[in-house]
Amino acid sequence: MGTVMTNAKERSNRMKSLFGNVDSAELAKQISAGPAVKVGSGAVKSMDRAFVAVEEENDRLREQLSGSEAIVEIDSAHVVPSFVRDRLDIEGDPLFQGFVEGIRESGQRLPILVRPSPDKQGYFQVAYGHRRLRACQILERPVRAIIRELTDDELVVAQGIENTERANLSFIEQALFAATLKSRGFRRETIAAALGRADGKLTYISMLIGIAEQFPAELIARIGSAPSIGRPKWEKLAAHFKDGRAPAAAQLIIDQVTSTRTWVALPSDQRFAALMNALEHKAASGDRGEEIEVGGGAVITAKSSRSSTLITIPESKMPGLSAWLIEKLPALVDEYRQQNGETPMR
Known part of the structure; x- marks a missing residue:
C-alpha cells in the first residue's frame, strides 16, 4: 500500500x-x-x-x-527453458497430452514464473512452469507469466520448490538435477534448498550427486524419469558402472538392449527393468566366461566381473601367444589411449 x-x-x-x-x-x-x-x-x-x-x-x-505478482501475457515463442534441466521428458509423459487439452479447453489457470533472459534481448527464461510453457507453445498461444528479477540461485530454488510442491521429480531426476547444479558451481546448500531439503540433509544431496555421476548422462536420458524406481534399484544398477562408464562387456549388453525398437517403445519404468535384468543375467552367467575360437581348435576364455577381466589362453594349443601378448601389451595400451583421445603413456 x-x-x-x-x-x-x-x-x-x-x-x-x-x-x-x-x-x-x-x-x-x-x-x-x-x-x-x-x-x-x-x-x-x-x-x-x-x-x-x-x-x-x-x-x-x-x-x-x-511488483512481482503482476500477471502478464507474453509470446510463448519468446520464452526459453531454465539453464538447468529438471524433467527428463515432458512430452513423453502419458498424461501430458491431456494436460495440453485441458489448457486448450479451459485456458491456463496458473501463471509461470520467468525472468528477463540474461542472454537474449526481448526474451524471458523460465524458473518454473515448463509444462505449462510447452503446452502454450504447442497451442501457439501466449503464456500467462509473472516476471521477476532473479539471480541464478533464486531461479533454481524457485524451480526446485515448485516441482516439490506440485509434481515431484523422480529419484533419478532429482539426482541429475543436483549433479547438474553441482557442475555449474552451485553450493550444496543452494542445491538442498532447490530440492526442498534442509541444510542438515547435505549428505542426501551428496548421495544424489554420487549416484548420478556413476552413469553416462545419455544413458539416463534414454531410460527416462522412471518414476516408480527409487534409490535402492538405482544403486543396484550403479554397481555395474564406475566413474560414469561401464566395463566393455557390460557396455556391449547396454548397447544391444537400448538399441532395439521394443525397448525404446517401453514405458520408462519398464526400460529400466529390462536393462537391469539383462545386466544381472550377464553377471550371474559370468562364471562361464566368453569363449573365443581362434582356429586350430584353440579357444580363449574371457571372464568379466564388475572389477576385472580374466583372459585364459590354452598354452598347449597356442604356445608362445601369452608371452607375445605380454610383450605387446604396452603398445596396445597406447593404441587404446589414442583411440579414446588420451595421452599415450610413452
Whole structure:
C-alpha cells in the first residue's frame, strides 16, 4: 500500500500537480464575478477522504503493475527453458497430452514464473512452469507469466520448490538435477534448498550427486524419469558402472538392449527393468566366461566381473601367444589411449 497523505500541505501539493496548468488570474476574475458560495466543513472533509482513497488506489495499482505478482501475457515463442534441466521428458509423459487439452479447453489457470533472459534481448527464461510453457507453445498461444528479477540461485530454488510442491521429480531426476547444479558451481546448500531439503540433509544431496555421476548422462536420458524406481534399484544398477562408464562387456549388453525398437517403445519404468535384468543375467552367467575360437581348435576364455577381466589362453594349443601378448601389451595400451583421445603413456 502506498503512503497515505496525512496533512494539508501534502494534499495542497497534490492539488497543485492536478491543476497546475490553470490560469490563476483568470480563475480569480471568474470567482469574483459570481456569488459567494459557502462550503461546509463536512464537504471539505468528504473531498479529502476522496482524494486519499484515489491516491491509495493509484499506489496499489502501481505496486501491482511493477511488483512481482503482476500477471502478464507474453509470446510463448519468446520464452526459453531454465539453464538447468529438471524433467527428463515432458512430452513423453502419458498424461501430458491431456494436460495440453485441458489448457486448450479451459485456458491456463496458473501463471509461470520467468525472468528477463540474461542472454537474449526481448526474451524471458523460465524458473518454473515448463509444462505449462510447452503446452502454450504447442497451442501457439501466449503464456500467462509473472516476471521477476532473479539471480541464478533464486531461479533454481524457485524451480526446485515448485516441482516439490506440485509434481515431484523422480529419484533419478532429482539426482541429475543436483549433479547438474553441482557442475555449474552451485553450493550444496543452494542445491538442498532447490530440492526442498534442509541444510542438515547435505549428505542426501551428496548421495544424489554420487549416484548420478556413476552413469553416462545419455544413458539416463534414454531410460527416462522412471518414476516408480527409487534409490535402492538405482544403486543396484550403479554397481555395474564406475566413474560414469561401464566395463566393455557390460557396455556391449547396454548397447544391444537400448538399441532395439521394443525397448525404446517401453514405458520408462519398464526400460529400466529390462536393462537391469539383462545386466544381472550377464553377471550371474559370468562364471562361464566368453569363449573365443581362434582356429586350430584353440579357444580363449574371457571372464568379466564388475572389477576385472580374466583372459585364459590354452598354452598347449597356442604356445608362445601369452608371452607375445605380454610383450605387446604396452603398445596396445597406447593404441587404446589414442583411440579414446588420451595421452599415450610413452
